[in-house]
Amino acid sequence: MAAVAMTAVFSVFTALSPVTVRAGESAPAPAQTAIQTNGAEPGEKEPAPATKAGDVAINEENFPDPAFREYVKRYDKNNDGSLSAAEIAKVKVIQRLFEVTGLKDLKGIEFFTALTELKCMNTEITELDVSRNTALTYLDCDGTKITELNVGENTALENLYCNNTGITSLDIRKNKALKILWCYNTGIESLNVSENTDLTTLDCSGTKITALNVGENTALTNLYCRDTGITSLDISENTALKKLYCSNTGIASLDVSKNTALEELRCTGCPLAWLDVSNTHLSTFDKPDPSSIVLTLGAGEDSFSIEEKLPGLDINRLSELSGASVSNGRFTNYSSDTPIKYIYDCGNGEKLKVEITLKGLKTASSISITENLGKTYDGQSVSSTPAVTKTGSTGAVSYKWEKQKEDASWEEIAAAPADAGTYRVTAAVAADDNHQGATSDAEEFTISKAIMTNTDIEIPIELKGNDGKELSTVTLPAGWTWADGTQELTHSNSGYEARLTVDDSNYDYTSVSRYNSSGHYVARTLQVAVPMSESQITITENLSKTYDGQPVNDTPAVTKTGSTGQVSYKWEKQKDDLSWEETTAAPESAGTYRVTATVAADDNHQSATSDAEEFTISKAANAWTGALDISDWTYGAPPNTAAAGFRFGQPRYLYSDRADGIFTEAVPTNAGTWYMKAVVDGTDDYEGAESEAISFVIEPKSAAADSQITVPEIGADTDLKHLTLKDGDQVLVQGKDYDVTTMQDGDTVTVTITFKGNYTGAMTTTYTLSDKKPEDNAGAGSDKNKDTTSDKNSAGNGAVKTGYRADTDLWGSL
Secondary structure: OOOOOOOOOOOOEEOOOOOOOOOOOOOOOOOOEEOOOOOOOOOOOOOOOOOOOOOEEOOOOOOOOHHHHHHHHHHOOOOOOEEOHHHHHHOOEEOOHHHOOOOOOOOOHHHOOOOOEEEOOOOOOOOOOOOOOOOOOEEEOOOOOOOOOOOOOOOOOOEEEOOOOOOOOOOOOOOOOOOEEEOOOOOOOOOOOOOOOOOOEEEOOOOOOOOOOOOOOOOOOEEEOOOOOOOOOOOOOOOOOOEEEOOOOOOOEEEOOOOOOOOEEEOOOOOOOEEEOOOOOOOEEEOOOOEEEEEEOOOOOOEEEHHHHOOOOOHHHEEEEEOOEEEOOEEEOOEOOEOEEEEEEEEOOEEEEEEEEEEOOOEOOEEEEOOOOOEEOOOOOOOOOOOEEEEOOOOOEEEEEEEEOOOOOEEEEOOOOOOOEEEEEEEEEOOOOOEOOEEOOOEEEEEEOEEOOHHHOOOOOOEEOOOOOEHHHOOOOOOEEEOOOOOEOOOOOOOEEEEEEOOOOOEEOOOOOOEEOOOOEEEEEEOEEOOOEOOEEEEOOOOOEEOOOOOOOOOOOEEEEOOOOOEEEEEEEEOOOOOEEEEOOOOOOOEEEEEEEEEOOOOOEOOEEOOOEEEEEEOEOOOEEEEEEOOOEEOOOOOOOOEEEEOOOOOEEEEEOOOOOOOEOOOOOOOEEEEEEEEEOOOOOEOOEEOOOEEEEEEOEEOOOOOOEEEEOOOOOOOHHHOOOEEOOEEOOEOOOEEEEEEEEOOEEEEEEEEOOOEEOEEEEEEEHHHOOOOOOOOOOOOOOOOOOOHHHEEEOOEEEOOOOOOOOOOEEO
16 A cells, blocks of 8 residues: 655744834734745755756855855755755745844845745845746745845735835736735835736835825725825725725825725825715724815915815815805905814714915015017027016016917927027016015017028038948038938049038028028038049969060950059069069060059059069970072082071071081082081070081082183193183182193194093193294294284183184183
């Protein structure tokens, strides 16, 4: 059979905090509260539960007040230094905290989320946060030092005692379950109980409230509102009311005739003109004796309406009237020297003595304004105390100011005017002890508009903006606005229209140029300094290439933003020491270069220079473009021109007498077979090149065909070893250029000249020995054997041109 453990419930009744009791009144009976611990009383031990993540450590961080921290250890049943969720859930009531020595802070109370009752009255706490204690039904913080209290989250609250604290406001609109509210002796200035329809007891005595509406609190049985500033109280809906304490308030009339359950009524110290307690059965009734009222009447007011001055008073309940008469609902025949007295029938046999003291019945006074207040607008108010003359009262003088509206009617203004317009002022002298007050005739005056000229308009200067931004980004002095703030700022602007909002109610701008009366502004064109906006330029074209004899593009492609100005380029070549030197144009030679592009400024944008773009023109490999060629020629003729084609460079031609010989630039002149090759020297731009050798021939000159070769006449007397043969002016060398042979046949001698080397061919001539001149006959001037050949066929000196042909030739070609 399962055992059922029953948790003992202990109930302890303790008296509430003391209630202020005034003379002639008895304190409300203190409530008694059962303190339920649900088995969580100190000293009871429970098995220590396992520590969980949600446990609350009993430490300085969670419970900073050492006294309160020590107090809550009683709920740590397993003494593990923490409050588990189960331990916290068992704490329903925390009470008698006033017995905890040194307690000043209840920080940590928020962890007790199951708490239904909190009694911290008469402690030293200065703050109280119960926003997380949403299960609270009972809260007593009476007599603490708190200055604020928020119970908006405590919607289950039924009993609230916050009296004798420093709070100045209290919002209980969300506490719809509230039954008892004690907030007396606090600084509360207003109290709204319209949502607290279950309220049975309300004590707001000793507060600063000036009005109280309990029309929705139909369950109210006890109402304490004494020592407050309220001047009226309607309890006609509170038919369950048993106690009403409203002493020492400004209540001037009180009707409890509908409160048939009322048992106690205390209204001493109230200026009651009448009181109706009909239909009640009061066991306690304290009323003023007498009820003293002060009425202030106007000067010369010799009668006043009872309904107007003392609303609700039934003149049929008056008796023993003295100091005045009643006629047609008005009091008449009174004086300031004698109070009006009467006894009012309150019903149920109760009488109320009333004494009314009258004030304000004094001799007449007079007052007139003598100062002329008219002027031109100067920004200053007219005199707030214009000069007056007065008679009678020596009381304070006040002024009423009015301004004329457009429809010519008048409206009151709060103070002496400064703005242009039409006004009037009325002076009033207050009554003194012997004289009535008095009011002057209204004195009308005008504040004229001040005349403005162009020179009065202060033009903003030194305005600055950024190109491309909206005009609205340029800040103007107070009063100025841009006509169109969306305009885009440009460097080349000629100014922008701005408008100065003017006070044309006080100033006359009709003489100011560009004044707009409908818009209430003056327009001006303002100069804005807009620095040129930045530009950007970047070279995007890759100029690197292999040398081709052509310069790189002298206008490489760029991308740019901003300026639309002309783009120029700076070219530089890297020197051997890696420094750079500027060149005049786009390069074509091999090397390392860099180029910088610059876009010139335009009207609205700055110039910009790109980063230097480095590039390389690589040395080119050379190659043949045409075969090496040269034509043969004959010795003595001008050399033929060689031809060779290379991709780069001008070739040099080298010659040798052997294909594998040493080649030089010397052009051969001698007849024979020669070899030639073409060479292009390498440069920084391209590689060198050399052709294969080709052969060519310088043909020997034909002695027979060339008329420039001359041979002397040969006869029996000719010294064949010393012949003089010429090729033009050149003397031929025997043995090198020719050989001479002879053949004798009898007396006939045949001489043969055989050409060789640079010459070719052979020539023969014959002579007979008998033709030999006698030695003694030989000599100068002898003309026996003189050549009879015509001079035109002679080369001179007896020589014969080898190229001449005639039947009489001495020489014959072989």
